[in-house]
Amino acid sequence: MATYETMPYHLETERLILRPWAESDAEGFSDLLAERGRGKPPVERIRTSIGELLAATETTGIALLPIQRREGGDFLGYAGLIIGRSTLEEPEIAYELFQRAHGQGYATEAAGAVLGAAAATGRKRLWSTVATWNAASLRVLEKLAFERDRVSMEENGEVVWLTRTLP
Numbered sequence: 001m002a003t004y005e006t007m008p009y010h011l012e013t014e015r016l017i018l019r020p021w022a023e024s025d026a027e028g029f030s031d032l033l034a035e036r037g038r039g040k041p042p043v044e045r046i047r048t049s050i051g052e053l054l055a056a057t058e059t060t061g062i063a064l065l066p067i068q069r070r071e072g073g074d075f076l077g078y079a080g081l082i083i084g085r086s087t088l089e090e091p092e093i094a095y096e097l098f099q100r101a102h103g104q105g106y107a108t109e110a111a112g113a114v115l116g117a118a119a120a121t122g123r124k125r126l127w128s129t130v131a132t133w134n135a136a137s138l139r140v141l142e143k144l145a146f147e148r149d150r151v152s153m154e155e156n157g158e159v160v161w162l163t164r165t166l167p
Contacts (some may be wrong), residue, residue: 004121006061011113018065018113021050025066028075032098062091067110076101079110081118086127093128107140115144119166132158
């Protein structure tokens with residue numbers, strides 16, 4: 001099995017900062033998850049989830065990172081690498097932003113920084129899985145040169161599997 005470098009946990013772009021989770025992110029993270037339309041998870045449970053994310057990062061060397069705007073420092077969502085439906089050798093890129101942050105290029109900017117961080121680990125390929133109805137997310141991945149691999153049917157509907165070779 002190949003060994004990989006640890007992913008950088010502090011990423012900066014022109015407009016964004018991606019950094020490790022803090023307990024103070026729990027309220028914003030809970031609000032973000034509430035936008036999925038299934039109610040707002042209790043902040044205490046989200047604090048526990050943040051602890052689990054940090055522990056997983058220690059074990060795997062990959063991370064999901066909160067995104068904040070450089071100007072103003074407000075929490076916009078998260079982006080990073082996860083095992084998800086894939087493997088540690090070829091992880092998935094994942095991102096989710098508040099609806100108020102959609103359409104401004106933040107997801108593309110953050111995911112682009114994550115691509116660079118993934119390449120720095122020595123990995124050769126990333127995956128992404130996106131519901132077929134999520135046109136905005138599919139556009140972000142297209143801009144980042146992900147290519148469709150297949151479509152699968154899951155309990156919540158069709159999922160597009162995309163892949164991208166890293167330099």
